[in-house]
Amino acid sequence: MRTQTGLLLAHTIVVQAVTFMLRPASAYRALDLDVPAAWLGVLGASFAVVPLVLAVPSGHAVDRFGERRIVLAGSGLLAAAGACFVLFADSVAGLVVASMVLGTGHLCAVVGQQALVANRTAADRYDAAFGYYTFAASLGQALGPGLIVVFGGDRPIPDTGAIFLGATALTLPLLVAAAFLRPSAHHRQAAGPAAGGLAGLLRQPGLVRALAVSCVVLAAVDITLVYLPALGAERGIAAGSIGVLLGLRAVASMASRLLLGRLVAAVGRRGLLVGTVALSAAGVGLLLPPLPLWAMAVVVTVSGLGLGAGQPLTMSFLAESAPPGLRGRAMSLRLTGNRLGQVVIPSAAGALAAGAGAAGVLACTAAGLAGAAVAATGLHQGPPPDPTPRPEREEPC
Missing domain, CATH: 1.20.1250.20 (MFS general substrate transporter like domains)
Known part of the structure; x- marks a missing residue:
């Protein structure tokens, strides 16, 4: 289980690092192309528009097909986004399309990761597990901008082509890590008649x-x-x-x-x-x-x-x-x-x-x-932490 925890946290770090490399790099490329300031807003919004529409369907896909498949799909889309930036970033339209693919891949990876933490962790250990998960995400977000300097140099407008290639290379370990993640098997269980789907969930x-x-x-x-x-x-x-x-x-x-x-x-x-x-x-x-x-x-x-x-x-x-x-x-x-x-x-x-x-x-x-x-203050109190040691298989992810 420790191996699975390490794989998930490593995957989380790299997903966020790649995303926080590519998003600023796309803005730098747009500036290099002398894109009007108004289009920078469109470029920024393009990352969020498609994921906003697909967020709930992606969650349904996780519940139906399992976390690993969706995490693997998200990793593949991040690799595809890197390739789109490499091949099509010489135009505003190419940057917008690549940003949409990036946002969709990031969404799928994150929804799958969070569901995996929720489904594979005992309820009294949710807080520690999600604390480690969000720490890993924050670490990746901090590393991403630093990797821009590593790949693109410290000029006012860095070498975005090298950044796009570097980010694409970093997505290859994502695919490997996602392939070795084990799903929780909760997608094989019925949620129960009282759940009532999305309306019941709310x-x-x-x-x-x-x-x-x-x-x-x-x-x-x-x-x-x-x-x-x-x-x-x-x-x-x-x-x-x-x-x-x-x-x-x-x-x-x-x-x-x-x-x-x-x-x-x-x-x-x-x-x-x-x-x-x-x-x-x-x-x-x-x-x-x-x-x-x-x-x-x-x-x-x-x-x-x-x-x-x-x-x-x-x-x-x-x-x-x-x-x-x-x-x-x-x-x-x-x-x-x-x-x-x-x-x-x-x-x-x-x-x-x-x-x-x-x-x-x-x-x-x-x-x-x-x-x-x-x-x-109106939220129900979670279960008290269990002070007794648990078997290794129940360690939080």
């Missing part, structure tokens, strides 16, 4: 609340990523200092995910979710008054701890709420809500920023997080 206690909390937390991550630099510009804080603050936030988020199992054992899943989301709300809110840089570093680190724990904890609630045979669809619903939140909430924030500035956007973000913390 009626599961706490599921809609968990989806809403996940959406708000992820949108808050995106908003702070954009508007913390804007706040720095308004207050004359150097870009390098803002970069350090964002780095501290990312490291804090990764630390909270790595220690999630122990934290849940100490305070319980619901208590930890309410506390961490409230902590992130307080952290974002404390950025509103002018602060010295050291105080901002403390506040951003605190908010990073809270924001990092929110995603894996909501995954745990969803996995526990969904019956066996419907967990793929539960994870795909979460991704759909997250994508919608990433489109709608930052867009509304942009409209607000025109009048209220970055501080106004952050104030609304803090209020939204506070509301999410209140909503999280």
